[in-house]
Amino acid sequence: MDQTHVEGDLDLDQTLYTEEQIVGRLQEMAAEIQQDYEGKDLLLVGVLKGAVMVMADLARSLDRHVEMDWMAVSSYGSGTKSSGVVRILKDLDTDLNGRHVLIVEDIIDTGLTLSWLITNLRSRGPASVEIATLLRKPEAQQMEVEVKYVGFDIPNAFVVGYGLDYNEHYRNLRCIGTLSPHVYS
Numbered sequence: 001m002d003q004t005h006v007e008g009d010l011d012l013d014q015t016l017y018t019e020e021q022i023v024g025r026l027q028e029m030a031a032e033i034q035q036d037y038e039g040k041d042l043l044l045v046g047v048l049k050g051a052v053m054v055m056a057d058l059a060r061s062l063d064r065h066v067e068m069d070w071m072a073v074s075s076y077g078s079g080t081k082s083s084g085v086v087r088i089l090k091d092l093d094t095d096l097n098g099r100h101v102l103i104v105e106d107i108i109d110t111g112l113t114l115s116w117l118i119t120n121l122r123s124r125g126p127a128s129v130e131i132a133t134l135l136r137k138p139e140a141q142q143m144e145v146e147v148k149y150v151g152f153d154i155p156n157a158f159v160v161g162y163g164l165d166y167n168e169h170y171r172n173l174r175c176i177g178t179l180s181p182h183v184y185s
C-alpha cells in the first residue's frame, strides 16, 4: 500500500513521512553507523515485528558486512497503550559475548520496552550495545537510556505504516501515517 491509500482510508489522518523521506533518513543514519563502527564487527538486532522494514532498508544502506538477528518481545496488547509488561516471545540465536550490538527499533514511545531490552542484552557480555530507532515520541526523550541514532522525533500521535501496526493492520503501508483519534479514543 502506498501514500494514496492514506487519503482513501477514513481511519488514517495524514501522511507523516513519505517513503522517500524515510529511506533518505535511514541512508544518513547508515552513513553515521558505518563511520562509528569502522573496523569493528557489527550485529544488528531487530525487534520483531515492527522493525522489519527499518532493518531491511538500514542494513541494505550499509556498505559493509553485518550480521542480523531478531528478537520478539511483547509490550503492547492490542490497543495503543504500553502495558509495561515485557515478555520474550523469540530470543536471539546469536551469542552476544564480545559482540558490538546495535538494536534496531521502529519506534520508542515510553521507552519501557527498550530499557528492559538494553538491560537484558547487556547482561549477556557484549562489547557494546547501542540503539538505532526510526521514530521517537516525546516521552522517550526523558529516558535515561541514550539512543545513539534517531531518525525522526515525532509528536505524540499513534502512527502506522512502514512496519508499524494498529491491531496488525497497516504494516505494509510504504509511508508512515497517523491514525485518526476516533479509532482509539
Ligand code: IMP
Binding pocket: 050, 075, 076, 082, 106, 107, 108, 109, 110, 111, 112, 113, 114, 157, 158, 159, 160, 164, 165, 166
Ligand atoms: P514503548 O515500550 O512504550 O516504548 O513501546 C514500544 C513499542 O510499542 C514499539 O516497538 C511498538 O511496537 C509499539 N508502539 C508504540 N507507539 C506506537 C505507535 O504509534 N504505533 C504503532 N506501534 C507503537
